[in-house]
Amino acid sequence: MKKSRRSHTKKVGMPPGSLVHVGEVKTKHTELVLFRYDSAQITEKSARLLSELDLQPPENSTLWLNVYGLHEPSLIAEIGQKFSLHPLVLEDILHTNQRPKLDSYDDYLFVVTRFFSYDQDAMLIGSEQVSIVLGRNFVLTFQERPTGSFDPIRERLRANKGHLRSAGAGGLAYALLDVIVDRYFIVLEQIGDDCETLEEELLHKPTASVLQGIHKLKRESMELRRAVWPLREVINSLIRNESGFFNHDTVLYLRDVYDHTVHFIESLESLRDILAGMLDIYLSSISNRVNMEVRALTVVAMLFMPATLIAGIFGMNFKVIPLLQNPDGFWFAMGMMAAIAISMGLIFWRRQWLNRQ
Secondary structure (H helix, E strand, O other): OHHHHHHHHOOOOOOOOOOOOEOOOOOOOOEEEEEEEOOOOEEEEEEOOHHHOOOOOOOOOEEEEEEEOOOOHHHHHHHHHHOOOOHHHHHHHHEOOOOOEEEEOOOEEEEEEEEEEEEOOOOEEEEEEEEEEEEOOEEEEEEOOOOOOOHHHHHHHHHOOOOOOOOHHHHHHHHHHHHHHHHHHHHHHHHHHHHHHHHHHHHHOOOHHHHHHHHHHHHHHHHHHHHHHHHHHHHHHHHHOOOOOOOHHHHHHHHHHHHHHHHHHHHHHHHHHHHHHHHHHHHHHHHHHHHHHHHHHHHHHHHHHHHHHHHHHHOOOOOOOOOOOOOOHHHHHHHHHHHHHHHHHHHHHHOOOOOOO
Protein backbone atom coordinates (compact mmCIF):
# COMPACT_ATOMS: atom_id res chain seq x y z
CA MET A 1 0.00 0.00 0.00
CA LYS A 2 2.82 2.40 0.79
CA LYS A 3 4.48 1.66 -2.55
CA SER A 4 1.20 2.44 -4.29
CA ARG A 5 0.94 5.79 -2.53
CA ARG A 6 4.49 6.70 -3.47
CA SER A 7 3.76 5.80 -7.09
CA HIS A 8 0.68 8.03 -7.13
CA THR A 9 2.78 11.02 -6.18
CA LYS A 10 4.68 10.70 -9.45
CA LYS A 11 1.53 11.58 -11.42
CA VAL A 12 0.59 14.71 -9.53
CA GLY A 13 0.47 17.65 -11.93
CA MET A 14 1.21 15.56 -15.03
CA PRO A 15 -1.08 15.85 -18.08
CA PRO A 16 -3.57 13.09 -18.97
CA GLY A 17 -2.01 10.24 -20.89
CA SER A 18 1.35 10.47 -19.12
CA LEU A 19 2.91 7.01 -18.98
CA VAL A 20 3.92 6.32 -15.39
CA HIS A 21 3.75 2.90 -13.78
CA VAL A 22 1.55 2.96 -10.68
CA GLY A 23 1.64 -0.11 -8.47
CA GLU A 24 3.96 -2.84 -7.31
CA VAL A 25 6.64 -4.36 -9.56
CA LYS A 26 5.83 -8.08 -9.53
CA THR A 27 8.27 -9.45 -12.06
CA LYS A 28 11.94 -8.74 -12.68
CA HIS A 29 11.89 -8.82 -16.47
CA THR A 30 9.18 -8.06 -18.97
CA GLU A 31 8.26 -11.00 -21.18
CA LEU A 32 6.31 -11.02 -24.44
CA VAL A 33 4.46 -14.07 -25.78
CA LEU A 34 3.02 -13.92 -29.29
CA PHE A 35 0.50 -16.32 -30.82
CA ARG A 36 -0.52 -16.08 -34.47
CA TYR A 37 -3.08 -18.61 -35.58
CA ASP A 38 -5.98 -19.54 -37.80
CA SER A 39 -8.05 -22.69 -38.18
CA ALA A 40 -5.23 -24.46 -40.05
CA GLN A 41 -1.97 -23.47 -38.32
CA ILE A 42 -0.46 -21.72 -35.33
CA THR A 43 2.88 -20.11 -34.51
CA GLU A 44 4.18 -19.19 -31.07
CA LYS A 45 7.16 -17.10 -29.99
CA SER A 46 8.46 -15.59 -26.74
CA ALA A 47 10.76 -12.59 -26.48
CA ARG A 48 11.82 -9.76 -24.22
CA LEU A 49 12.10 -7.11 -26.92
CA LEU A 50 9.27 -6.01 -29.16
CA SER A 51 11.61 -5.83 -32.14
CA GLU A 52 12.05 -9.62 -31.99
CA LEU A 53 8.38 -10.20 -32.82
CA ASP A 54 6.47 -9.88 -36.08
CA LEU A 55 3.50 -7.65 -35.23
CA GLN A 56 2.24 -7.03 -38.74
CA PRO A 57 -1.57 -7.08 -38.76
CA PRO A 58 -2.69 -10.55 -39.88
CA GLU A 59 -5.02 -10.79 -42.86
CA ASN A 60 -6.85 -14.07 -42.32
CA SER A 61 -5.53 -15.04 -38.89
CA THR A 62 -5.66 -13.83 -35.29
CA LEU A 63 -2.78 -12.29 -33.35
CA TRP A 64 -2.54 -12.58 -29.57
CA LEU A 65 0.21 -10.70 -27.76
CA ASN A 66 0.54 -11.26 -24.02
CA VAL A 67 2.75 -8.95 -21.95
CA TYR A 68 4.06 -10.00 -18.52
CA GLY A 69 5.29 -7.07 -16.45
CA LEU A 70 4.04 -3.49 -16.66
CA HIS A 71 6.94 -1.60 -15.10
CA GLU A 72 8.50 -0.49 -18.41
CA PRO A 73 6.46 2.46 -19.75
CA SER A 74 8.68 2.71 -22.83
CA LEU A 75 7.72 -0.81 -23.93
CA ILE A 76 4.01 -0.13 -23.36
CA ALA A 77 4.35 3.06 -25.37
CA GLU A 78 6.00 1.13 -28.22
CA ILE A 79 3.17 -1.41 -28.23
CA GLY A 80 0.66 1.42 -28.23
CA GLN A 81 2.34 2.95 -31.25
CA LYS A 82 2.33 -0.37 -33.12
CA PHE A 83 -1.40 -0.88 -32.59
CA SER A 84 -2.49 2.79 -32.58
CA LEU A 85 -3.75 2.77 -28.99
CA HIS A 86 -4.96 5.94 -27.34
CA PRO A 87 -2.62 7.46 -24.69
CA LEU A 88 -5.38 7.17 -22.08
CA VAL A 89 -5.53 3.41 -22.72
CA LEU A 90 -1.79 3.11 -22.18
CA GLU A 91 -2.08 5.18 -19.01
CA ASP A 92 -4.79 2.88 -17.66
CA ILE A 93 -2.69 -0.19 -18.48
CA LEU A 94 0.19 1.16 -16.39
CA HIS A 95 -2.15 2.25 -13.59
CA THR A 96 -2.59 -1.15 -11.93
CA ASN A 97 -5.19 -0.04 -9.38
CA GLN A 98 -7.99 0.41 -11.89
CA ARG A 99 -11.52 -0.84 -11.25
CA PRO A 100 -12.99 -3.15 -13.92
CA LYS A 101 -14.33 -1.13 -16.83
CA LEU A 102 -14.94 -1.08 -20.58
CA ASP A 103 -13.85 1.70 -22.95
CA SER A 104 -14.99 1.58 -26.57
CA TYR A 105 -12.93 3.09 -29.39
CA ASP A 106 -13.43 3.04 -33.15
CA ASP A 107 -11.08 0.16 -33.90
CA TYR A 108 -10.83 -1.68 -30.61
CA LEU A 109 -12.30 -2.28 -27.16
CA PHE A 110 -10.38 -1.82 -23.94
CA VAL A 111 -11.34 -3.99 -20.96
CA VAL A 112 -9.85 -3.81 -17.47
CA THR A 113 -10.47 -6.65 -15.04
CA ARG A 114 -8.65 -8.33 -12.17
CA PHE A 115 -7.18 -11.70 -11.26
CA PHE A 116 -7.53 -12.96 -7.69
CA SER A 117 -5.64 -15.57 -5.72
CA TYR A 118 -6.14 -16.64 -2.12
CA ASP A 119 -3.59 -17.51 0.56
CA GLN A 120 -5.41 -19.84 2.95
CA ASP A 121 -2.64 -19.73 5.57
CA ALA A 122 -2.76 -15.94 5.91
CA MET A 123 -6.44 -15.66 4.81
CA LEU A 124 -5.52 -12.86 2.40
CA ILE A 125 -6.50 -12.24 -1.22
CA GLY A 126 -3.90 -11.30 -3.80
CA SER A 127 -5.07 -9.10 -6.66
CA GLU A 128 -3.55 -8.04 -9.93
CA GLN A 129 -4.81 -6.15 -12.94
CA VAL A 130 -5.41 -7.71 -16.34
CA SER A 131 -5.95 -5.39 -19.30
CA ILE A 132 -7.40 -6.68 -22.56
CA VAL A 133 -7.42 -4.82 -25.88
CA LEU A 134 -9.71 -6.41 -28.46
CA GLY A 135 -9.27 -5.44 -32.10
CA ARG A 136 -10.79 -6.78 -35.27
CA ASN A 137 -8.09 -9.41 -35.70
CA PHE A 138 -5.86 -9.07 -32.64
CA VAL A 139 -6.00 -9.34 -28.87
CA LEU A 140 -3.52 -7.73 -26.50
CA THR A 141 -3.36 -8.83 -22.85
CA PHE A 142 -1.28 -7.10 -20.18
CA GLN A 143 -0.53 -8.87 -16.88
CA GLU A 144 1.55 -7.78 -13.92
CA ARG A 145 3.29 -11.17 -13.68
CA PRO A 146 3.07 -14.71 -15.07
CA THR A 147 0.34 -16.64 -13.25
CA GLY A 148 -0.37 -19.53 -15.59
CA SER A 149 -4.06 -18.63 -15.59
CA PHE A 150 -4.25 -18.44 -19.38
CA ASP A 151 -2.29 -21.67 -19.94
CA PRO A 152 -5.47 -23.74 -20.56
CA ILE A 153 -6.36 -21.37 -23.41
CA ARG A 154 -2.89 -21.74 -24.89
CA GLU A 155 -3.20 -25.52 -24.71
CA ARG A 156 -6.55 -25.37 -26.48
CA LEU A 157 -5.02 -23.25 -29.22
CA ARG A 158 -2.06 -25.60 -29.64
CA ALA A 159 -4.26 -28.70 -29.69
CA ASN A 160 -6.93 -27.02 -31.82
CA LYS A 161 -9.66 -28.18 -29.45
CA GLY A 162 -13.13 -26.83 -30.00
CA HIS A 163 -13.77 -23.81 -32.20
CA LEU A 164 -11.43 -21.38 -30.50
CA ARG A 165 -8.98 -21.04 -33.37
CA SER A 166 -11.80 -20.39 -35.84
CA ALA A 167 -13.70 -17.99 -33.55
CA GLY A 168 -11.39 -15.06 -34.25
CA ALA A 169 -10.32 -12.34 -31.84
CA GLY A 170 -13.78 -12.08 -30.29
CA GLY A 171 -13.79 -15.77 -29.40
CA LEU A 172 -10.36 -15.44 -27.79
CA ALA A 173 -11.50 -12.43 -25.73
CA TYR A 174 -14.51 -14.43 -24.53
CA ALA A 175 -12.26 -17.35 -23.52
CA LEU A 176 -10.02 -15.02 -21.51
CA LEU A 177 -12.96 -13.49 -19.64
CA ASP A 178 -14.40 -16.94 -19.00
CA VAL A 179 -11.14 -18.08 -17.37
CA ILE A 180 -11.02 -14.95 -15.21
CA VAL A 181 -14.58 -15.47 -13.94
CA ASP A 182 -13.98 -19.20 -13.33
CA ARG A 183 -10.98 -18.35 -11.14
CA TYR A 184 -13.26 -16.20 -8.99
CA PHE A 185 -15.21 -19.31 -8.03
CA ILE A 186 -12.00 -21.05 -6.94
CA VAL A 187 -11.19 -18.16 -4.62
CA LEU A 188 -14.76 -18.12 -3.33
CA GLU A 189 -14.63 -21.85 -2.54
CA GLN A 190 -11.36 -21.42 -0.63
CA ILE A 191 -12.83 -18.55 1.39
CA GLY A 192 -15.92 -20.67 2.03
CA ASP A 193 -13.73 -23.49 3.41
CA ASP A 194 -12.04 -21.08 5.82
CA CYS A 195 -15.44 -19.71 6.76
CA GLU A 196 -16.67 -23.21 7.69
CA THR A 197 -13.52 -23.81 9.75
CA LEU A 198 -14.01 -20.56 11.64
CA GLU A 199 -17.66 -21.40 12.20
CA GLU A 200 -16.74 -24.72 13.82
CA GLU A 201 -14.19 -23.01 16.06
CA LEU A 202 -16.71 -20.32 16.88
CA LEU A 203 -19.33 -22.81 18.03
CA HIS A 204 -16.77 -24.82 20.00
CA LYS A 205 -14.82 -22.03 21.67
CA PRO A 206 -14.86 -18.39 20.49
CA THR A 207 -11.46 -16.76 20.82
CA ALA A 208 -9.80 -13.52 19.72
CA SER A 209 -8.13 -15.34 16.81
CA VAL A 210 -11.56 -16.41 15.51
CA LEU A 211 -12.75 -12.80 15.63
CA GLN A 212 -9.63 -11.71 13.76
CA GLY A 213 -10.26 -14.36 11.10
CA ILE A 214 -13.87 -13.22 10.66
CA HIS A 215 -12.77 -9.62 10.15
CA LYS A 216 -10.13 -10.73 7.63
CA LEU A 217 -12.63 -12.68 5.57
CA LYS A 218 -15.11 -9.80 5.64
CA ARG A 219 -12.46 -7.42 4.39
CA GLU A 220 -11.35 -9.78 1.63
CA SER A 221 -14.93 -10.44 0.55
CA MET A 222 -15.40 -6.69 0.18
CA GLU A 223 -12.36 -6.64 -2.11
CA LEU A 224 -13.96 -9.31 -4.27
CA ARG A 225 -17.26 -7.47 -4.34
CA ARG A 226 -15.65 -4.23 -5.51
CA ALA A 227 -14.13 -6.08 -8.47
CA VAL A 228 -17.03 -8.27 -9.55
CA TRP A 229 -19.88 -5.76 -9.47
CA PRO A 230 -18.31 -3.52 -12.16
CA LEU A 231 -17.30 -6.63 -14.15
CA ARG A 232 -20.94 -7.62 -14.45
CA GLU A 233 -21.68 -4.31 -16.18
CA VAL A 234 -18.63 -4.75 -18.42
CA ILE A 235 -19.83 -8.14 -19.66
CA ASN A 236 -23.36 -6.83 -20.07
CA SER A 237 -22.01 -4.07 -22.32
CA LEU A 238 -20.04 -6.62 -24.35
CA ILE A 239 -23.21 -8.66 -24.84
CA ARG A 240 -24.92 -5.68 -26.48
CA ASN A 241 -22.10 -5.84 -29.06
CA GLU A 242 -22.70 -2.32 -30.30
CA SER A 243 -19.32 -2.19 -32.06
CA GLY A 244 -19.70 -5.59 -33.72
CA PHE A 245 -16.51 -7.20 -32.35
CA PHE A 246 -18.32 -10.49 -31.56
CA ASN A 247 -20.25 -12.81 -33.82
CA HIS A 248 -23.63 -14.22 -32.86
CA ASP A 249 -22.28 -17.46 -31.39
CA THR A 250 -19.73 -15.64 -29.22
CA VAL A 251 -22.44 -13.34 -27.85
CA LEU A 252 -24.32 -16.43 -26.67
CA TYR A 253 -21.22 -17.61 -24.82
CA LEU A 254 -20.79 -14.15 -23.30
CA ARG A 255 -24.29 -14.47 -21.88
CA ASP A 256 -23.13 -17.62 -20.14
CA VAL A 257 -20.20 -15.69 -18.62
CA TYR A 258 -22.68 -13.04 -17.48
CA ASP A 259 -24.79 -15.73 -15.80
CA HIS A 260 -21.70 -17.04 -14.03
CA THR A 261 -20.88 -13.54 -12.84
CA VAL A 262 -24.39 -13.06 -11.43
CA HIS A 263 -24.19 -16.46 -9.75
CA PHE A 264 -20.84 -15.53 -8.22
CA ILE A 265 -22.24 -12.26 -6.87
CA GLU A 266 -25.18 -14.07 -5.30
CA SER A 267 -22.85 -16.63 -3.70
CA LEU A 268 -20.56 -13.87 -2.47
CA GLU A 269 -23.47 -12.01 -0.89
CA SER A 270 -24.55 -15.21 0.85
CA LEU A 271 -21.03 -15.65 2.17
CA ARG A 272 -21.00 -12.06 3.43
CA ASP A 273 -24.29 -12.70 5.24
CA ILE A 274 -22.80 -15.80 6.85
CA LEU A 275 -19.78 -13.81 8.02
CA ALA A 276 -22.03 -11.10 9.45
CA GLY A 277 -24.02 -13.79 11.25
CA MET A 278 -20.80 -15.32 12.59
CA LEU A 279 -19.80 -11.96 14.00
CA ASP A 280 -23.15 -11.71 15.77
CA ILE A 281 -22.71 -15.25 17.10
CA TYR A 282 -19.26 -14.37 18.39
CA LEU A 283 -20.52 -11.29 20.21
CA SER A 284 -23.45 -13.25 21.63
CA SER A 285 -21.14 -16.06 22.75
CA ILE A 286 -18.79 -13.64 24.47
CA SER A 287 -21.72 -11.89 26.15
CA ASN A 288 -23.17 -15.24 27.23
CA ARG A 289 -19.81 -16.37 28.59
CA VAL A 290 -19.50 -13.15 30.60
CA ASN A 291 -23.01 -13.68 31.93
CA MET A 292 -22.12 -17.23 32.99
CA GLU A 293 -19.02 -16.03 34.79
CA VAL A 294 -20.93 -13.23 36.50
CA ARG A 295 -23.61 -15.72 37.54
CA ALA A 296 -20.99 -18.09 38.97
CA LEU A 297 -19.43 -15.26 40.96
CA THR A 298 -22.88 -14.19 42.12
CA VAL A 299 -23.66 -17.70 43.35
CA VAL A 300 -20.37 -17.83 45.28
CA ALA A 301 -21.03 -14.41 46.79
CA MET A 302 -24.56 -15.42 47.82
CA LEU A 303 -23.26 -18.60 49.47
CA PHE A 304 -20.92 -16.56 51.65
CA MET A 305 -23.36 -13.77 52.44
CA PRO A 306 -25.20 -15.67 55.26
CA ALA A 307 -21.84 -16.61 56.81
CA THR A 308 -20.79 -12.98 56.66
CA LEU A 309 -24.06 -11.92 58.30
CA ILE A 310 -23.71 -14.45 61.14
CA ALA A 311 -20.07 -13.54 61.69
CA GLY A 312 -21.04 -9.86 61.80
CA ILE A 313 -23.75 -10.45 64.35
CA PHE A 314 -21.46 -12.38 66.70
CA GLY A 315 -18.78 -9.77 66.24
CA MET A 316 -20.89 -6.88 67.59
CA ASN A 317 -19.63 -5.15 70.76
CA PHE A 318 -22.44 -6.15 73.11
CA LYS A 319 -21.66 -7.56 76.52
CA VAL A 320 -24.51 -10.05 76.39
CA ILE A 321 -24.94 -12.10 73.20
CA PRO A 322 -26.65 -15.51 73.09
CA LEU A 323 -24.23 -18.41 72.81
CA LEU A 324 -21.26 -16.07 73.21
CA GLN A 325 -20.31 -17.62 76.53
CA ASN A 326 -21.36 -21.12 75.52
CA PRO A 327 -18.36 -23.48 75.04
CA ASP A 328 -20.10 -24.94 71.93
CA GLY A 329 -21.19 -21.55 70.56
CA PHE A 330 -18.41 -21.42 67.94
CA TRP A 331 -19.32 -24.83 66.52
CA PHE A 332 -23.00 -23.93 66.60
CA ALA A 333 -22.33 -20.78 64.55
CA MET A 334 -20.12 -22.69 62.10
CA GLY A 335 -22.77 -25.39 61.70
CA MET A 336 -25.42 -22.77 61.07
CA MET A 337 -23.23 -21.17 58.38
CA ALA A 338 -22.58 -24.54 56.72
CA ALA A 339 -26.25 -25.57 56.84
CA ILE A 340 -27.40 -22.34 55.20
CA ALA A 341 -24.67 -22.57 52.52
CA ILE A 342 -25.53 -26.20 51.74
CA SER A 343 -29.23 -25.41 51.57
CA MET A 344 -28.67 -22.52 49.21
CA GLY A 345 -26.32 -24.65 47.10
CA LEU A 346 -28.99 -27.33 46.74
CA ILE A 347 -31.54 -24.71 45.72
CA PHE A 348 -29.12 -23.32 43.06
CA TRP A 349 -28.36 -26.82 41.84
CA ARG A 350 -32.05 -27.72 41.48
CA ARG A 351 -32.65 -24.52 39.54
CA GLN A 352 -29.58 -25.34 37.37
CA TRP A 353 -27.86 -22.08 38.30
CA LEU A 354 -24.65 -23.99 38.74
CA ASN A 355 -24.80 -25.41 35.19
CA ARG A 356 -22.58 -23.24 32.94
CA GLN A 357 -23.62 -24.78 29.62
